[in-house]
Amino acid sequence: MLKVALIGPAGQLGTEIVASKPGEVELVPLGRNALDITRPGEAESVLITLRPDVIINTAAYVRVDDAEDEAEEAFRVNALGVKYLAMAAKKTGAVLVHISTDYVFDGGKKPSPYNEDDAPNPLNTYGISKYAGELYVANFTGSHYIVRLAGLYGRAGASGKGGNFVYTILNKAKKGEPMKIVDDIHMSPTNAADAAREIWRLITEERPFGLYHASNGGVCSWYEFAVKIAELAGLKADITPVPHTAYKTKARRPLWSPLESERGIRPRDWEDALKDFIGSL
Ligand SMILES: NC(=O)c1ccc[n+]([C@@H]2O[C@H](COP(=O)([O-])OP(=O)(O)OC[C@H]3O[C@@H](n4cnc5c(N)ncnc54)[C@H](OP(=O)(O)O)[C@@H]3O)[C@@H](O)[C@H]2O)c1
Incomplete structure (x- = not known):
């Protein structure tokens, strides 16, 4: 049975990942009290004991405006914390699924949605810290999925933002x-339940590792x-x-950040x- 550790299980996306867990998966929810990703060494010690096959990281600092005044905290969670996770994933041999954002793009003139081949150029501290997290995942682990989402809404509401x-x-x-x-x-609003299903599909269908855009379709x-x-x-x-x-x-904020996938994600x-x-x- 596939053992999956989920970081941020009570968040907006985490709640839907828990709710849509496939039957063949053993899911281990890791709330912040079980694993705070910003504490050096904590990810490694928790994950070495747990030995999951896959780690899904939904934890993030998501308050886009506050991040301008709290850049250190945003980087501690979105970049450094992700570095610790990436190193722990590599050490334990687990696949790391990491969630990122449309805010890695600058919204510069583009006639169509951004796909995975478009070059990021984040405009704000939140986007820069999330892009730094992506780079840690891409360059510190071999086996990973980076999943970019946008305009997320779900039943739980974003705990970091106090709603949606x-x-x-x-x-x-x-x-x-x-x-x-x-x-x-303009952007592509995304139902967290749909995003959760796409994430499970990537994992259970053993799709090629790499970067995926998985927002809902349209603009x-x-x-x-x-x-x-x-x-x-x-x-x-x-x-x-x-x-x-x-x-x-x-x-x-980018004025244009709709996403689409060139890598086989076909959301509704x-x-x-x-x-x-x-x-x-
Ligand atoms: N919301 C959006 O519109 C949007 C758009 C695009 C991409 N995204 C990305 O999607 C992902 C999920 O977002 P979301 O809306 O589900 O966020 P959320 O509801 O705020 O959930 C984030 C979770 O992360 C946990 N967390 C925060 N800091 C942590 C730490 N240091 N260690 C461990 N856990 C920590 C939070 O726990 P506590 O409850 O204890 O704080 C919370 O459960 C994030 O990567 C975000 O950047 C979001």
Whole structure:
């Protein structure tokens, strides 16, 4: 039986990875109390005892704006912690599955979504720290999957962010609060349950190691995403499109970061995935 250690099991993505565990897998959830990836030596000692075949790392510092003021902490989790994990994976011979982000891209002029062959150039500290993590995984382990996701939403809400965009829009729409949502930033929103299924597929089908884009398919602006959330929930919402310059944020964000895969990941469209999510609430 395949033994899989999951880091960040209570997070938004981790919760869905637990929920969609295939029958032939023994899953060992490792919460932060069992393994804090930022503590030097801890990953190695925990994983040498556990001897998993596969390690899935969903742990991250995900507060994009705060990362500008807390760069050391962002790097401690997203880069150094990942280095410790990569070294432990190499030492124990485990396959490392590491989750990354569309924010490794700069959103520069591109007529189509980014695929795995496009060159990263992150604009903000979160993206730079996540890209550094990718480099540690790619260069410190032989057997790895780096899975980039975008605009993630799931039942658990991002514990690091205190919710997610879908919950925020639903709550405001229910209260009848008017909303101003950015319509000039485009991405591929991703249902965490779909992402979890793709991750399990990579592992159980023993797909070639390397980098994969696994967001839901298609492209939308945050405004279009918000309108669709309210529509699918049957809520009347007062949503006004605004340019990103209407909000002052600490972190610069890529204006264009939809993802697609050239490596055989064929996820369903974001609207279908969102419909399922809203229906399940
Ligand atoms: N959210 C998005 O929109 C988005 C978009 C693209 C990519 N991603 C990537 O997707 C992955 C999962 O994101 P998510 O939304 O599921 O995040 P999340 O809900 O915040 O979950 C992250 C998990 O990591 C754990 N964690 C944080 N620091 C840790 C540490 N030092 N040691 C061990 N565990 C630690 C957290 O535990 P605690 O609960 O104890 O803090 C939490 O359970 C991340 O790699 C993120 O960069 C997210």
